[in-house]
Amino acid sequence: MKILSPVPEKKGRIEIIPLIDIMVFLMACMMMVNLEMIRMRGLKLNLPTAQTATPENRSDFLTLSIKETGQVFLEKEEIDRAALVDELKRRKEKEPNLRIYVQAEMNTLHGDVVKVLDKVRAAGIQKIGFQVKEEAPASGASGLSASPAPTPGLHP
Template sequence: MSVSTGGQSADGVKKARIEIIPLIDVIFFLLATFVLFTLSLNRIQSLPVDLPQAQPSASKSQEDDMIVIQLSEPGTAFWNKESIAYAEIEGRLRAALQANLNPRVLITGDDKARYGAAVQAFDEVRKAGVTQVSIETTYRPSGR
């Protein structure tokens, strides 16, 4: 800010005046400086990374070996698209464990499934002794 004494009053005393134009220039200069400074901060330096590519499954038998347990409303579950009760899950898993040394289990749910049902299914899988368990994060329509 600058003070100018260019104006005089009627009694002959010079009045002080505040010039706002230089103040506006300084503010615009600071604004432009901060804008340019923040734009220079957006440079992201990164390293090139070679990510592995997904390979389609070699055979359909791997998908056929997977056991899909789909959870629905309380008391209803599906074993590879076959409707079963929760009480049957452990027995069927033990039979699958006898037939296949290391069965793969996928636990999924529909829009009516509850969190407690998923915990119960995981508990049944653990009690049966199955070690390869996955959970699907998108829901499927019932029985699919």
């Protein structure tokens, strides 16, 4: 014998729209966190552009920035050129495969860059890359010259 209930029987169902809202929110949060993780650790400089630059963001490198005035920054902290070799040697002892990405402003003197590279080599670091901005492809319709893309890249 079947007992009738005054409460109507309902089948359970999964509401899809709130699930989609939550998934879109989580995806947006993940994208924002990812963008923060690939932020460059060097200074914001006016980097030269190169057509063959390829975007590359890695977390296992040190960024050495050289400003137009000749100031040297290691990971956004200004460092004296005399202390640069000792600091790089200390960091190389902790990380034997230490890599340096050098970024210099477009109008930095070549001599300043060479002096800093000499200090890096004196510290025993052999893996050195240069950061440049990737050049945007030229638009054929407008006839204007291409402006540099904001994405920094590695140009070995």
